[in-house]
Amino acid sequence: MPPRVNASTPATPKRTYNSRRRQQLAEQSRLTVLARARELFLGKGFGATTIAEIARAAGVSPESVYKNFGGKPGLVRAIQEQSLLGAGVLPAQQRSDLAQLTTTDPLVLMEQFGRLNSEVSTLVTPIVLLIREAAASGDADMADLLQEVDDARYRRMLHNAQQIAARGILRPELSAQEAADVMFASTAAELYETLVLKRGWSADRYGTFIARTLAANLL
The missing domain is CATH 1.10.10.60 (Homeodomain-like)
Structure with a gap:
């Protein structure tokens, strides 16, 4: 059986x-x-x-x-999204959110923003410039992607600004929207292109510049 x-x-x-x-x-x-x-x-x-x-x-x-x-x-969209993760073990946005929740010294937080900005910009700026060039050549898909990338970056900066405003770190006379504009300008690919790619700044020098710019305008 x-x-x-x-x-x-x-x-x-x-x-x-x-x-x-x-x-x-x-x-x-x-x-x-x-x-x-x-x-x-x-x-x-x-x-x-x-x-x-x-x-x-x-x-x-x-x-x-x-x-x-x-x-x-x-x-190109997938490469750009991958670049936004940064070079660390944890995605850059996750590290940014963690810093905003745990860092007590506003100047240290700005330094962390500067380092993350430099890290991500090193990876993402060449791709944004590629998208910009293709859009300028008349590629409608790339023009749409360029707008999508900018819109997503602004939403992220507004999120960051609202977080630091909620913690009482932001300068009292500034609104979250005004702070988001400062952060949006400070993360523009054109700024990294000018200082690092054209003027030869190191990534560390660029990160320090961003940190000091944010501290001077937001705190």
Whole structure:
């Protein structure tokens, strides 16, 4: 008589492992595509770079790039969003929020803002300049993305301004909206472009400048 099979036996760990492994490989492939796309876009420009080149450099099919990113505008959006995470273990926005909740010295908080701004700007400014150039050439998708990027950055700066206002750190005569404008100007790609890319400032010097600018205008 054959042994009885227990119908309630759970799925084998091997299937769970295989599923997790597939997810890991898919994410690694996604990151590789973004890395190769970033290199090609910044090296050749948005218009001169093709999906076929990106796919070949990443070792994937063009169809998979279209499926996952929807074409070049979607790739640039994904690269820009990835750049906003910064270079730390925790995403830059999460570190910013944590600093706003825990830092008691307003000057130290501005220093942390300056460091995060410098860190993120190093990664995101080349992509914003790429979007700006493509938009200026008449690409409607890139023009829309440029506006989307600016709008999202302003919303983030307004969030930061409202947080420091709620803690009583902000100069009394300033509204959160006015503070957001100062922070919006201080995080503009054009400022990083002028001081770092054109004038050769170091990232540390730039971060210190932003910290002092924010402290002088907000505290």
